Structures are given as C-alpha cells and as structure tokens.
Amino acid sequence: MWKAIASNALTLFIVVLVAVAGLLAWGKRQYEGPGPLAEAICFRVDRGASFAAVSRGLETQGAISDARIFRIGADYTGKVQGLRFGSYLIQPQTSMDDIVDQLTRGGQSTCGSEINYRIGVTTADVVLRELDPGTQRYVEVVKFDPAIDNTPPEYTAAIDDPGIRFRVTLAEGTTVWQVAEALKRIDIMEGDIGALPPEGTLAPYSYEISKGSNRAELVAEMRDRQSRILNDLWAARADGLPYATPEEALIMASIVEKETGVPDERGTVASVFVNRLRTGMKLQTDPTVIYGVTKGQGVLGRGLRQSELRGATPWNTYVIDGLPPTPIANPGRASIEATLNPPTTPYIFFVADGTGGHAFAETLAEHNANVAKWRQIEAERARQPSAQPAGN
Incomplete structure (x- = not known):
C-alpha cells in the first residue's frame, strides 16, 4: 500500500514538474x-x-x-x-x-510631440508637431509667429505636458541680433542674454532645451559650437587661401552664406571671392552693403538704392578693399567648409540666372551677356499679371 502511495506521489510530482517546466517554457x-x-x-x-x-x-x-x-x-x-x-x-x-x-x-525616444522654436532669416515661428507612429513622420499641429500672432490654445496646453520636448532651431544666415530678439520671445526660457556676442559666432543647429532653460547658457552653447566648427575646419583648410586668421574666414563664409541659397553653389561662389581677393579686385557684393544699412537688425525689405551702393560704410564692398570688418550673418558649417576648401575655378563674376542659382563668368563680356539675360527675365516677370485672389 505504502509503495503504491509513494509511486503515485512520485508520479504526481513528476507531472507537476513537467507542467511547471512547460508553463515556464510557454511564458x-x-x-x-x-x-x-x-x-x-x-x-x-x-x-x-x-x-x-x-x-x-x-x-x-x-x-x-x-x-x-x-x-x-x-x-x-x-x-x-x-x-x-x-x-x-x-x-x-x-x-x-x-x-x-x-x-x-535610457530615457525618452523620438516619439510623441515636440515644440520647435525656429529662428529664420525673415521670420521666427513656433511649430507644435507630433509623430505619427504609423508613418514615423511628424505632423504639424499648429504654427504661429509669437511676434504678431495670438498664442494658440494647443500650444498653451502642450507646454504643460511633462512628456513634451523642446528645441530651438537656428537657420543659416541669421544675424546675432535676430537670434537674440527671437530668444527673448521664447516664453519657456529664462534669464537675460546680456551683451550681444560678435556677429557670425552663433552656429546654425537644432538645440535641445527644456522649460526654464537659460537664454545666456544657450547662446554660450551656440558660440562654443561655432568655435569648434571653425577651428576644426581651419585646421583642415586648403593651402594658399587669402585669409590670415579664422576670423577672416568666418567673415568670408558669412558672405558666401548670404550670396546663395543653392548648396552646390557655395564652393563656386567662394572661389569667385577668393579670385577677386587674389587679384586685388573689390568684392562688390550686395549683402555686405545691406548689412551696412541695417547693421543686421532686421530685413531691408526692398532693393538697394544707388546712393547706398555708393555710400561709404565699413561693410560696403563696392567702396572698401578686401573684407569688411565683421561677418554679416551666422554662417553654417557648409559655407565655412566651402570657404576654407573652395574649388579652383577661373570665375570672377556671377549673376542670378532666374532659377534660384547663378550664372558664372570668367570675362567681363561673358558676365555682361549673363546680366542681359537676367534683366530680360526680370522684364518678362514684371509683364506677367499678378495672381488674383481666389473668389469665395
């Protein structure tokens, strides 16, 4: 009897062990x-x-x-x-x-919502967007300009969300004054910026911030990043460039940044200015004249007058020889790199070609022909009727 009981108990125990093992394997x-x-x-x-x-x-x-x-x-x-x-x-x-x-x-992923304070050349806006998990693309929820628009309720609700992420995105070609004014309007940040840093010393980039971030600390981060970029690229620069210091290269990079919005043209534009400096020719670039008029405080919003092209300012490169005394904007890494490693070209002149880019020329005769084509394009555009607003 006892043997039977023991045998049954052992059998039951084995069954239980098998069941537990199976349960663990399933789990x-x-x-x-x-x-x-x-x-x-x-x-x-x-x-x-x-x-x-x-x-x-x-x-x-x-x-x-x-x-x-x-x-x-x-x-x-x-x-x-x-x-x-x-x-x-x-x-x-x-x-x-x-x-x-x-x-x-290790912390938050790139999922969820973010608020991006975008500082551009002509506008500074705020964009609230959220990631669509299905497409893994961000969808814009609301966008507004805090300088002229009322604050949307969606934004007010979002900034109190503990899971929201914040960033400040600085575009290429902005001025230090524009950046400072835009940072003052970011309501989740604190502190004064203090004295404006030198022109051109803030690196275009997308910076992570949080509620209560200090404005002066963010500006210091922008300066530090631009300094590292400039020093690294200066160390790897081409031989024989007409810049005595990294600061002079930064000035030239800011001119290249303002002269073209076509990425593939940066190197060619830089080569034109290098060729002009090497031959003793004046740089003759409109963006420097504009900076002499505005001092980087806002956008001119109109064409240059002949009096301004002839006017003597430290930045008027139609009047002065060589480089202006300071940068005219915050150049991005690509413009600095193009300035310090430009291709070798014979070009001395360039003018808009009507496509958003430029036509380059080696001789004055070629340049005059390109200018005539551009003026014809401008005349044809002026004759085209303005688009009428759609009816209701």
Missing part, C-alpha cells in the same frame, strides 16, 4: 517571442508611473499579450526598477523583452 516564449502589436504605437510613460500601471497600459493598447508575464519577466531580469518616463515608439511585433529594454534603457 519564456511569450516574453521573448514576437508581440501581438499590428501597427506601431507611441506609448507614454508618465513620470513616477508604477511598472504595474505601465504593464496594464501596454496590454490595453495591444503591445503585449499578458501584463503578468511582462512584469514577471522584467522582475526576473532585474529591470523593474529601471523604468524611465518618456514617450516611446513601439514597432509592430516587438517582444516583451525588447519593450522592457526600450522602457528602461
């Missing part, structure tokens, strides 16, 4: 295998959220099949306490194991 497959998610989602982890709440949220949104397995697996791997708040892009069929790793690995 491991559930945890490490492909998840049930059919389409990408943007999953939000609030600051201070518990792992249990996150597990339930993931199960509700269909990212995991079982919240309990998710918690047990995370606990077994020792990652329960590593949960980090933020917004996470979870791709289809992502395993529980990979989701745990994503949510505990």
Whole structure:
C-alpha cells in the first residue's frame, strides 16, 4: 500500500514538474517571442508611473499579450526598477523583452510631440508637431509667429505636458541680433542674454532645451559650437587661401552664406571671392552693403538704392578693399567648409540666372551677356499679371 502511495506521489510530482517546466517554457516564449502589436504605437510613460500601471497600459493598447508575464519577466531580469518616463515608439511585433529594454534603457525616444522654436532669416515661428507612429513622420499641429500672432490654445496646453520636448532651431544666415530678439520671445526660457556676442559666432543647429532653460547658457552653447566648427575646419583648410586668421574666414563664409541659397553653389561662389581677393579686385557684393544699412537688425525689405551702393560704410564692398570688418550673418558649417576648401575655378563674376542659382563668368563680356539675360527675365516677370485672389 505504502509503495503504491509513494509511486503515485512520485508520479504526481513528476507531472507537476513537467507542467511547471512547460508553463515556464510557454511564458519564456511569450516574453521573448514576437508581440501581438499590428501597427506601431507611441506609448507614454508618465513620470513616477508604477511598472504595474505601465504593464496594464501596454496590454490595453495591444503591445503585449499578458501584463503578468511582462512584469514577471522584467522582475526576473532585474529591470523593474529601471523604468524611465518618456514617450516611446513601439514597432509592430516587438517582444516583451525588447519593450522592457526600450522602457528602461535610457530615457525618452523620438516619439510623441515636440515644440520647435525656429529662428529664420525673415521670420521666427513656433511649430507644435507630433509623430505619427504609423508613418514615423511628424505632423504639424499648429504654427504661429509669437511676434504678431495670438498664442494658440494647443500650444498653451502642450507646454504643460511633462512628456513634451523642446528645441530651438537656428537657420543659416541669421544675424546675432535676430537670434537674440527671437530668444527673448521664447516664453519657456529664462534669464537675460546680456551683451550681444560678435556677429557670425552663433552656429546654425537644432538645440535641445527644456522649460526654464537659460537664454545666456544657450547662446554660450551656440558660440562654443561655432568655435569648434571653425577651428576644426581651419585646421583642415586648403593651402594658399587669402585669409590670415579664422576670423577672416568666418567673415568670408558669412558672405558666401548670404550670396546663395543653392548648396552646390557655395564652393563656386567662394572661389569667385577668393579670385577677386587674389587679384586685388573689390568684392562688390550686395549683402555686405545691406548689412551696412541695417547693421543686421532686421530685413531691408526692398532693393538697394544707388546712393547706398555708393555710400561709404565699413561693410560696403563696392567702396572698401578686401573684407569688411565683421561677418554679416551666422554662417553654417557648409559655407565655412566651402570657404576654407573652395574649388579652383577661373570665375570672377556671377549673376542670378532666374532659377534660384547663378550664372558664372570668367570675362567681363561673358558676365555682361549673363546680366542681359537676367534683366530680360526680370522684364518678362514684371509683364506677367499678378495672381488674383481666389473668389469665395
């Protein structure tokens, strides 16, 4: 009898062990295998959220099949306490194991919403956008100019969202004054900028900020970045350039930046100015004259007058020899690189060609022919009727 009882108990014990092993193997497959998610989602982890709440949220949104397995697996791997708040892009069929790793690995992803304070040459606006998980592209929610527009309620609500990200994007060709004025209007930032830094010393880039970021510290970061770019590219510059210092190269880069909006033309434009400096020819570039009129404080908004082209200012390169005393804008890395490593060309002249780019010429006769073509294009455009507003 006792032998039978012992035999049955042993059999039951083995069955239980087999069942437990099977259950563990099943759970491991559930945890490490492909998840049930059919389409990408943007999953939000609030600051201070518990792992249990996150597990339930993931199960509700269909990212995991079982919240309990998710918690047990995370606990077994020792990652329960590593949960980090933020917004996470979870791709289809992502395993529980990979989701745990994503949510505990290192902070916020690029999913969710962001507010971008964009500082451009002619405008400075604010864009609220959010990522569409399906297309992984940002969708614009609202855009406005804080200098002239009322603040949209969507923006006001967004800045109080603890998961929102903020950035300041500085475009190539802005002036230091324009940047300073735009930063003053960013309502989530604090502190005074102080004295304006020298012209041209702020690097165009997209900078991460947060609520309460200090304006002066951001400007210092912009200056530091531009200094590193200039020093690195100066060290790798071509031989025989007509610039004695990195500061002179920065001046030239700012002129190149303002002369063309076509990326592929930067090097050729730089070569024209290098050729002029080498031959002792005046630079004769309109953007420097404009800077002498505006001092970088805003956009001229009209054509130059003959009196301004002849007027004596330190920046009028139709009058002065060589480079002006300061940059005329904040040049980007590409313009600095083009200035310090321009191609070798025979060109001395260039003029707009009607396509947004320029026609380059080696001789004055070629240049005059290009100018005549451009004036014909301008005349034809002037004869075209203005577009009429659509009727209601």
